[in-house]
Amino acid sequence: xxxxxxxxxxxxxxxxxxxxxxxxxxxxxxxxxxxxxxxxxxxxxxxxxxxxxxxxxxxxxxxxxxxxxxxxxxxxxxxxxxxxxxxxxxxxxxxxxxxxxxxxxxxxxxxxxxxxxxxxxxxxxxxxxxxxxxxxxxxxxxxxxxxxxxxxxxxxxxxxxxxxxxxxxxxxxxxxxxxxxxxxxxxxxxxxxxxxxxxxxxxxxxxxxxxxxxxxxxxxxxxxxxxxxxxxxxxxxxxxxxxxxxxxxxxxxxxxxxxxxxxxxxxxxxxxxxxxxxxxxxxxxxxxxxxxxxxxxxxxxxxxxxxxxxxxxxxxxxxxxxxxxxxxxxxxxxxxxxxxxxxxxxxxxxxxxxxxxxxxxxxxxxxxxxxxxxxxxxxxxxxxxxxxxxxxxxxxxxxxxxxxxxxxxxxxxxxxxxxxxxxxxxxxxxxxxxxxxxxxxxxxxxxxxxxxxxxxxxxxxxxxxxxxxxxxxxxxxxxxxxxxxxxxxxxxxxxxxxxxxxxxxxxxxxxxxxxxxxxxxxxxxxxxxxxxxxxxxxxxxxxxxxxxxxx
Numbered sequence: 001x002x003x004x005x006x007x008x009x010x011x012x013x014x015x016x017x018x019x020x021x022x023x024x025x026x027x028x029x030x031x032x033x034x035x036x037x038x039x040x041x042x043x044x045x046x047x048x049x050x051x052x053x054x055x056x057x058x059x060x061x062x063x064x065x066x067x068x069x070x071x072x073x074x075x076x077x078x079x080x081x082x083x084x085x086x087x088x089x090x091x092x093x094x095x096x097x098x099x100x101x102x103x104x105x106x107x108x109x110x111x112x113x114x115x116x117x118x119x120x121x122x123x124x125x126x127x128x129x130x131x132x133x134x135x136x137x138x139x140x141x142x143x144x145x146x147x148x149x150x151x152x153x154x155x156x157x158x159x160x161x162x163x164x165x166x167x168x169x170x171x172x173x174x175x176x177x178x179x180x181x182x183x184x185x186x187x188x189x190x191x192x193x194x195x196x197x198x199x200x201x202x203x204x205x206x207x208x209x210x211x212x213x214x215x216x217x218x219x220x221x222x223x224x225x226x227x228x229x230x231x232x233x234x235x236x237x238x239x240x241x242x243x244x245x246x247x248x249x250x251x252x253x254x255x256x257x258x259x260x261x262x263x264x265x266x267x268x269x270x271x272x273x274x275x276x277x278x279x280x281x282x283x284x285x286x287x288x289x290x291x292x293x294x295x296x297x298x299x300x301x302x303x304x305x306x307x308x309x310x311x312x313x314x315x316x317x318x319x320x321x322x323x324x325x326x327x328x329x330x331x332x333x334x335x336x337x338x339x340x341x342x343x344x345x346x347x348x349x350x351x352x353x354x355x356x357x358x359x360x361x362x363x364x365x366x367x368x369x370x371x372x373x374x375x376x377x378x379x380x381x382x383x384x385x386x387x388x389x390x391x392x393x394x395x396x397x398x399x400x401x402x403x404x405x406x407x408x409x410x411x412x413x414x415x416x417x418x419x420x421x422x423x424x425x426x427x428x429x430x431x432x433x434x435x436x437x438x439x440x441x442x443x444x445x446x447x448x449x450x451x452x453x454x455x456x457x458x459x460x461x462x463x464x465x466x467x468x469x470x471x472x473x474x475x476x477x478x479x480x481x482x483x484x485x486x487x488x489x490x491x492x493x494x495x496x497x498x499x500x501x502x503x504x505x506x507x508x509x510x511x512x513x514x515x516x517x518x519x520x521x522x523x524x525x526x527x528x529x530x531x532x533x534x535x536x537x538x539x540x541x542x543x544x545x546x547x548x549x550x551x
Contacts (some may be wrong), residue, residue, distance in 0.1 A: 238389065
């Protein structure tokens, strides 16, 4: 018996050395499972290798640790001409799209040295990444993907083969690399991923890559991905924002940015508590929901259903089911929260401020002057969204771009087409320590009957409320209410308390309308053609001011 067991162990070790085939798989009964019996992948995960720097065997060099190959057969089968092109590309580090903070693509995003969070429902699996607020949605509902559109992150359609999640990734563009060593591909790339839990804390990840323009045959990478047991959430690494702050291209605003942990905390006045307490206001007058995305022609109008609107959808536990694709009826809030007329650059807005009753933000005098300054042409460069940074809370909810809500166990997850995400835990956890400041803040949700109440703190004060420069600071606290009106509409409102900027709390409200579409991908930073012009306008104004000051 001992010899038979020893022989089996030896054989397993040999297989592991040769092909990595010896897994630490456990009986299927020990794996965590969802309500429908599938392996439960939900949690925070990360690789423990250096594949992001090089998929093949590589030695260390500046800013690149050494690593072993994760390629089956050790080397990538490039065609001869493609191999030459790869050498030319890697000769200049700036050729790597990641050096410009562009989206990494698939499979590269899966083995970057940053954690990611998997959220799992029956019809969708969302992967949210700490790196630059990138996200992926794996559609497991059997619906085919769009045709004729390519994406930085591809289009992912998944199916279960027993306990393995198989993901077909198509429609990737040709603008990403697979690691830092010039591993380019064409727009003919096709990736098939396989996610197999070998134990409750390990996923064996495989990706088979095919691209007849670049590779002589399909080839495969494989590696384990490990569950983080030391954290229950991921934070943010905003690559482009960090790069521009370090270079001075995005300048600090000392009045609104978080000053650091040594500064005295800003206290919200006690008499604001009643005004900021969660309560429901009536929605401002709204128009009928318009199908389609802003700026695009609406699809042919379907016959309007007769009878009452659909009832509120419910989860198995009886709570409202908010999951789905939504367009915000944001009332022009991205161009001014109060009622305003159209001007040369911005469309009109009906106003979405419901408190104060006069529809005017209760700004302190300095903030009123700052808003006027931000509306000068040379200040357009200072709007963080001009740099394609994330919009923050509540702005991300009324930026004219769709969002997708997922409701996996214990969370509400909001994915924005203008690439960013927000996860709202529903388990009653405490907020992050005050010194941890994020673009999207730290959101925690609780149920008040059928209304989800979300409190967001720990914001960094770097965002604007809209393109006309209305202000929030690091002292901002936001209380949102998601109240279902029927099966296709959510009454959304947000109450903002910010004693550095305002004389009292204020509230906005509008509808989120469910539509039968899917999120696409807005590659804002990658396609940004306006920022340099805005910078030129700013620099010209500054040069003129310096000239005038020396006369």
